[in-house]
Amino acid sequence: MTATLPQKQELSDVVIDPLPSNKTRKRSLQQQPTKSPRFEFQIVQCIFFFLSKQMLYRNNIDNNRLSQERKQWSLSDFEIGRALGKGNFGQVYLAREKQSGFVVALKVLYKKALADSKVERQLRREVEIQGNLRHPNILRLYGYFHDETRVFLILELAAKGELYKELQAQKKFPEEVAARYVAQMANALLYLHGKRVIHRDIKPENLLLGLKGELKIGDFGWSVKTGVTESRRRKTLCGTLDYLPPEIVEGRSHNEKVDLWSLGILLYEMLCGNPPFEEEDSYETTYRRIIHVDLRIPDHVSKEASDLIKKLLVYKSVERLPLRSVILHPFVTKHVQQAKRASSSSSSSSTR
Numbered sequence: 633m634t635a636t637l638p639q640k641q642e643l644s645d646v647v648i649d650p651l652p653s654n655k656t657r658k659r660s661l662q663q664q665p666t667k668s669p670r671f672e673f674q675i676v677q678c679i680f681f682f683l684s685k686q687m688l689y690r691n692n693i694d695n696n697r698l699s700q701e702r703k704q705w706s707l708s709d710f711e712i713g714r715a716l717g718k719g720n721f722g723q724v725y726l727a728r729e730k731q732s733g734f735v736v737a738l739k740v741l742y743k744k745a746l747a748d749s750k751v752e753r754q755l756r757r758e759v760e761i762q763g764n765l766r767h768p769n770i771l772r773l774y775g776y777f778h779d780e781t782r783v784f785l786i787l788e789l790a791a792k793g794e795l796y797k798e799l800q801a802q803k804k805f806p807e808e809v810a811a812r813y814v815a816q817m818a819n820a821l822l823y824l825h826g827k828r829v830i831h832r833d834i835k836p837e838n839l840l841l842g843l844k845g846e847l848k849i850g851d852f853g854w855s856v857k858t859g860v861t862e863s864r865r866r867k868t869l870c871g872t873l874d875y876l877p878p879e880i881v882e883g884r885s886h887n888e889k890v891d892l893w894s895l896g897i898l899l900y901e902m903l904c905g906n907p908p909f910e911e912e913d914s915y916e917t918t919y920r921r922i923i924h925v926d927l928r929i930p931d932h933v934s935k936e937a938s939d940l941i942k943k944l945l946v947y948k949s950v951e952r953l954p955l956r957s958v959i960l961h962p963f964v965t966k967h968v969q970q971a972k973r974a975s976s977s978s979s980s981s982s983t984r
């Protein structure tokens with residue numbers, strides 16, 4: 633795959649230092665850092681040593697673009713620009729690879745914070761899985777490197793930030809916008825599931841927007857390859873349940889169809905401004921509403937959108953609408969075709 637080189641741009645000289653949090657809502661299921669013994673820190677170092685051996689030959693930003701030689705990256709290869717945001721374990725900065733001028737997002741994670749929260753395994757999985765994915769609606773992970781105290785992930789820049797912030801600003805999306813996002817999500821999930829990867833954490837906070845507003849699935853910390861035995865997703869339910877399907881909240885075995893449920897929740901939230909089973913102060917009520925699929929769709933939602941939501945939010949995972957049928961659902965085709973017609977008529981009138 634050839635990556636398009638962004639224009640060279642000037643980055644202001646900002647050093648890597650801690651920032652105040654800019655998150656107003658955090659629905660991450662990860663545990664917050666706690667104090668931990670020193671040996672955990674050493675385990676993290678071992679893990680990253682192992683990872684660096686494994687990733688050495690995959691560690692160049694883009695084979696076709698930046699350099700033909702295989703490269704071990706270091707901080708000195710990048711000019712660091714403004715902060716893009718703050719996460720649980722560090723910060724994300726705009727950065728430019730010096731040799732090529734290629735602009736990326738550099739995510740800095742503190743090893744101590746990772747060890748304290750025991751999320752090294754999650755990070756390793758994220759790097760292994762995301763580093764091998766190539767799809768226009770999936771955020772690229774070009775490579776990683778580390779120093780004594782930090783791990784750096786070299787990520788594709790999502791110039792328009794989080795979908796969550798966009799949704800907060802607009803409260804709800806018009807149906808044609810939501811339909812476009814659903815189509816992009818369904819295509820990306822088809823690709824993922826084809827590679828036997830289940831994302832398991834689809835929600836607006838984990839979806840980013842590219843320069844043209846195209847959706848990019850990010851944050852593969854909870855993703856898993858199908859066939860890998862995993863019950864941890866249930867055990868780590870210490871955050872919100874809002875996007876989780878009945879089989880996960882009930883602690884049953886699950887498969888890629890969990891992402892179909894989350895897609896239904898996402899569509900509902902994009903059209904209504906909040907997830908369908910959200911209860912401000914009662915975890916138990918949300919739990920009950922999820923397992924009984926206690927769905928109440930407001931009147932302003934169109935018949936087609938409501939039909940698609942109901943076909944995704946189905947208790948029995950095998951009965952959820954498959955992704956290929958999501959792409960062909962009237963709610964999606966109507967709006968996506970309309971958008972195509974509008975763009976082709978505007979391009980033909982501009983060539984006249």
Ligand SMILES: Nc1ncnc2c1ncn2[C@@H]1O[C@H](COP(=O)(O)OP(=O)(O)OP(=O)(O)O)[C@@H](O)[C@H]1O
Nearest residue numbers: 716717718719720721724737787788789790793794
């Ligand atoms: N690739 C990117 N391009 C542009 N902005 C980004 C990118 N990645 C993250 N950001 C910004 O940085 C903020 C923090 O991102 P980050 O992924 O570290 O947060 P997080 O959700 O807490 O993740 P984690 O739990 O893995 O730390 C996001 O809210 C987003 O605004």
